[in-house]
Amino acid sequence: MKRCNTALLALAVAILALWLTPIQAAGSPWTAWLYEDTIGRMTLVNDEGATLQQFQLPPGLSATFSRQAAVSSDGALVAYSTIDSSGTYLNIYDLVMHTPVYTVAMPLNATTSLEFTGTRYAFSDGNSTFAFAYAHESVGWEIIVVDIVTLSHFSLQASNPLGSSLPSGNGFMLPVVEYNRNLEVKFFLIPLGTEGAPQYDAYTWNLGSSTISMNNAYVTVDTDTFFLTNEVIGTISDSGFPNNADPITGFPVSNTLQVFDPAINSRYVVTSLPGIYNPRFIQNGERIAVTQYITSADGSTTTQSLLILERNGALSGSVAGAPTNNITSAAGILNGFIFTAGRGGEAGGTTLYTVETRLSSPSYTAVSTWNSSLGANARIVWVSDNVTSSAGPFVPWGQISPSSSPVVPTAAPVSGGTLIAGGQASVQTTDGDVLNVRSGPGRSYSRLGTVGNGTIVTLLEGPRSNEGLNWWRVRLPNGTEGWVVDFADGVQTLLPR
Numbered sequence: 001m002k003r004c005n006t007a008l009l010a011l012a013v014a015i016l017a018l019w020l021t022p023i024q025a026a027g028s029p030w031t032a033w034l035y036e037d038t039i040g041r042m043t044l045v046n047d048e049g050a051t052l053q054q055f056q057l058p059p060g061l062s063a064t065f066s067r068q069a070a071v072s073s074d075g076a077l078v079a080y081s082t083i084d085s086s087g088t089y090l091n092i093y094d095l096v097m098h099t100p101v102y103t104v105a106m107p108l109n110a111t112t113s114l115e116f117t118g119t120r121y122a123f124s125d126g127n128s129t130f131a132f133a134y135a136h137e138s139v140g141w142e143i144i145v146v147d148i149v150t151l152s153h154f155s156l157q158a159s160n161p162l163g164s165s166l167p168s169g170n171g172f173m174l175p176v177v178e179y180n181r182n183l184e185v186k187f188f189l190i191p192l193g194t195e196g197a198p199q200y201d202a203y204t205w206n207l208g209s210s211t212i213s214m215n216n217a218y219v220t221v222d223t224d225t226f227f228l229t230n231e232v233i234g235t236i237s238d239s240g241f242p243n244n245a246d247p248i249t250g251f252p253v254s255n256t257l258q259v260f261d262p263a264i265n266s267r268y269v270v271t272s273l274p275g276i277y278n279p280r281f282i283q284n285g286e287r288i289a290v291t292q293y294i295t296s297a298d299g300s301t302t303t304q305s306l307l308i309l310e311r312n313g314a315l316s317g318s319v320a321g322a323p324t325n326n327i328t329s330a331a332g333i334l335n336g337f338i339f340t341a342g343r344g345g346e347a348g349g350t351t352l353y354t355v356e357t358r359l360s361s362p363s364y365t366a367v368s369t370w371n372s373s374l375g376a377n378a379r380i381v382w383v384s385d386n387v388t389s390s391a392g393p394f395v396p397w398g399q400i401s402p403s404s405s406p407v408v409p410t411a412a413p414v415s416g417g418t419l420i421a422g423g424q425a426s427v428q429t430t431d432g433d434v435l436n437v438r439s440g441p442g443r444s445y446s447r448l449g450t451v452g453n454g455t456i457v458t459l460l461e462g463p464r465s466n467e468g469l470n471w472w473r474v475r476l477p478n479g480t481e482g483w484v485v486d487f488a489d490g491v492q493t494l495l496p497r
Helices: 007-020
Strands: 031-036 041-046 051-056 077-084 087-094 099-106 129-136 140-147 152-157 173-181 184-191 202-206 211-214 223-226 231-236 256-261 266-272 276-282 287-295 302-310 315-320 327-333 336-342 350-356 364-371 379-383 424-427 434-438 447-452 456-466 469-475 481-485 494-496
Touching (some): 031 350, 077 129, 087 129, 099 140, 140 173, 173 223, 223 276, 276 327, 336 364, 336 379, 447 481, 456 481
Parallel strands (some): 315 364
Antiparallel strands (some): 087 099, 129 140, 173 184, 184 202, 223 231, 231 256, 256 266, 276 287, 287 302, 302 315, 350 364, 424 456, 424 494, 434 447, 434 481, 469 481
């Protein structure tokens, strides 16, 4: 379904958008787009803490918005998905002209790749195309490339001869698109209804040669790409190193920082630390920031901290003044990075912090830069002052091998108790994942929302078996009632309390 009538108009809009978008000099003040998935609101803020713009994305509050949004490298376009009573839609919106650009219609309650990741690299250079994917029982999966210039799209389907070489998943396998550059769409396949695996099978769809090949760069949701070098960092649970699983539950825990080095077309371990997630290139690609989650011995509490790592794998220091929970997003800037954290819980709002790493020494300090209105839960989806036009020379990457006697915790029984109606359970997820809450016991039912790791829920009814999964009707702390799975892909997602 087109929202503009001619290719000429689209090209004119794109050119005007580029002309109107401020050019940020190296080291100049930055601006950042924040996205609220609960209501589909975009907010533009700057380094002085001012709100420059704030508006509601179409179609409005009646729709359910995707968990992630992707903003193009120049900050001109945003892509997001919505679900309403008529179907599921991929929307591309012009942030400069404040006009819809293009919409793709999908089956009702389709799951899109924007539930898992939103990346600027899903837009091609020059914003000529955008790539995403969706899955649905009626069609399996489909990767769609939107031609923004001609206002059209084409796709790779699980049922196509080329797509049939990959697992179909019968609507429960979703391609998650991470990269769309140089006529290559890079993605991994994630089984829906699960709460994550250490890594996934990853592929490259070459649009020029119409071929599919394996790739070793994007094997997990938890990645970041440095566009000047195409290096990809990710945090992965690796059984060759200590602390790769929770000692109580056996749930996988990310314990390594790994890099895909395009210079040698290989991925290797840079360093090993317990409970690290959300890696981000910072300080013009010279360093890496990660969020570390440490759970108490009895499993009752989890605290977060922000660590700064050198490319050689050394720990440079931690960030003082950062919240110990509910850190939600981060993005690199030229002289450090910015991050968001919930303020006083889910209903408290969002605080945006700035961390200077170039001109300061450990420990680094988080400075509160901007506060949202009460109840606004916003995440960073774009920042202007990211990198300069040149990179390096960089300190060489560290590279470590598995220890001769790695400490690999054995998987304990999934819990010390039993899930029963009337009892309570704790939600368990990793890598920043969330558990979908649906209106009924199955993926065909509408998504009411999501629930995050550590949330305590009340079990109202269950289990109900459907689609090879066990579903429980639960009540969330905010009063919402819906259905969630209790165990998937070898991992228990509801732990009895």
